[in-house]
Amino acid sequence: MLYRCLVGAVLTLNLVVPAVALDSTEVAIRDAVNRGQEDALALLERAVNINSGTMNVDGVREVGRLFSQAFTDAGFATRWADGDSFGRGGHLIAERGTRGPKVLLIGHLDTVFAKDSSFQRFTRIDEHHAAGPGITDMKGGNVIILQAAKALASVGVLDELQLRVILTGDEESRGRPLEVANKELQAAADWADIALGFEDGDGDPETVVTARRSSSEWSLTVQGKPAHSSQIFRDDIGFGATLEAARILDAWRVALSAIPNLTFNPGLLMAGTDIEHDDENTRGSVFGKNNVIAQSAVVTGGMRAISPQQIDRAETLMRDIVADSLAQTSAQLSFNHGYPPMAPSAGNDDLLKQYSAISEELGYGPVIAVDPRRAGAADISFVASRVDGALDGLGLMGEGGHTVDEVADLRTLPQQTQRAAILLYRIALKSR
Template identity: 25%
Template sequence: MTKYTKFQPWLDWLDQRYDETLDRLKSWSAINSGTGNIEGLDRMRAEILTAFAELDAQTREIDLPDTEAVAPDGSIAPVRYGKVLHFSKRPQAPVRVLLCIHYDTVFAIDSPFQTPRLIDENTLNGPGVADAKGGILTILNALSALERSPFANGIGWDVILNPDEETGSIGSAAILAEQARAADFGMLYEPALEDGTLAGARKGSGNFSIRIKGRAAHAGREFHAGRSAMVAASDCVMRLDGLNGKVGKATFNIGKIDGGGPVNVVPDTAVVRFNVRVSNHDERHQAEDEIAKVIMAINTRDGITAELHGRFGRAPKPMAGKTLALFEWVRELGHDLDLDIAWKATGGCCDGNNLAEAGLPNIDTLGLRGGLIHSDQEFVKLDSLIERARLSALILMKAGAGDLPDALKKTEI
């Protein structure tokens, strides 16, 4: 690391943060902050506010408006969210960076997976340890190192921690887009793979529900008078599944069918829920056209009505232009930290998709090394607690020292 001797004292300072960071990660993992657990999100947010107080930043808690979702019975139900946390410092600095990650998890309040445990001396298993409470702590440590360095005045930063990423960031999308337009580049803290590989290009994603209404009737006395919403839903599912392989590389995944009831009643309500992943904007538009055709076909069934809800919440994120330039710059920095920064395309998506759609080049897997997320086997590698904070701190200090490549600056045309 001879190239970075002027940054070395603040990179080395991070070593003393290991024990405190591990203790916080264990404590935070034990707080259930599933997206729908508003009380748990409130507890998690209070812990974050306490931890981030050392940064002496302007702090806001932002209420999100309720949205709507299709309930299992086909009705439209309100959806509540937790609050967004926004930390900001030096907005008038010559370079601005946006750091983001979510503080919600996929684990519901009644999930049996609630407690972290050490698998071995270098592996911690627990809800959210990788996705993404470890990422929040990486942000905190990196910014703490920056703020102690003489390079802080050259860079302004905003941190957005949202409570709804695991369900598509529907409530917080507008805030993410607003902050993205003010920054030069973005750093997101989803977990890296266990070997440190980052996510490169990402597919876009849309979540949809189709409400289907039929006509109820007694299955014995008046079976032929009924119009089964479940049968129509089955037709709908087969039509959607049949789109796989016909719209480029787009995938159509049927996740769930709600509806029906007693077997002696022709069911009059069903809900088909599905996800679509697309590689590019052309596939997205084609997929939307094909879904519309499916809705039209179901509506031609006698006595049946079908109504589409949902949308594409994540645009595709290509590995090109300024985003590619950012990856290449970070890879160079990684080499001098003895880190081999590699990346690969993924079908997954995150808020990095949202920032890219708003025009912000970003790397979205700067969090801890880990894996098996969204399962009770989720883990992080503890030797990445400081390793990844050092990488982010170096990125921030280099940018603050005036070393951000000109191609990444917002003033560049």
């Protein structure tokens, strides 16, 4: 990839020549990050080698203990928020500081790789790359949070900030009920001025995330009048459940597909005389005959939107289309909203400008906002509307996330840590 070539050109043990002079404290922060890379890589390997698939609650807790000790050693007060009440392992909270801007730093402990996955270990591929479950999504990001804080502490400026770190244990599969699973995260957001997320974004260090789309589910149930198929289209017989479902889906396609950053996807469709729908496991069974008009249909799917206003607009359009039923049919539509959107904002854009300027001064070049369609929902989605500014995608970069080909470009570990540490320092400076 192009960015790997660019990173390789500017990094030699991460001792870069900045395009614009950093101040003396920022130079010291950069150098402290470089000195900490051996410890950072060792912690990353240890974390990756602990399976912490979301439903492996013991593994999530073990990774939590590993990072809890690391943050305690760095001078943070840590505590564990147990996840029994929302069906998950729990969350790690680490706090430090009593003065200065309040900054929430977000990571997560869990991965998509189950306890019985074949992909279990950190493996060094070559000098610059390593593979492992969750190495970029997002144990590398957790390490960056810690190392950035340690670099600030080493030059005596960490206590000019109030930091709250939350490493969730259910980012890949959210616990329920949401209000319980998100209690610590949203309380921290209400406390904070700024939120920074350390996901890997789209894997490119030339981009960060200033906006994420929501993740919602919807369910459509349709009823028609069963009769012999030869009588379909009669006014008193109607069009049946299958054609009504098809009408609704195509009308949604026409109405919604032209709205920027809005998508909807029908993932499951069943129609026939008798339907058994196992909603929890997204499967079912259907009986129907070619000479009988379908009595029932069920369609389930997902929707993603860039703002609450866009969600409201889409819901209104979808419900209006559902209500315009074909003869002798009826339909009901319901929504289950999971992750809210991280909507664009002036505060987010301001953080991006600061971050990009830091990147250029470090010699890494400018950073731009990633297309929201390339950034899925994440923990920061639950907090972005509650803070003055939010930025995500600050973690360890690579490719193949959520697959057994997940590989990190280790050259971006010090790079991303330097950028984050100096951003935190400048946030502190602005409050003086």
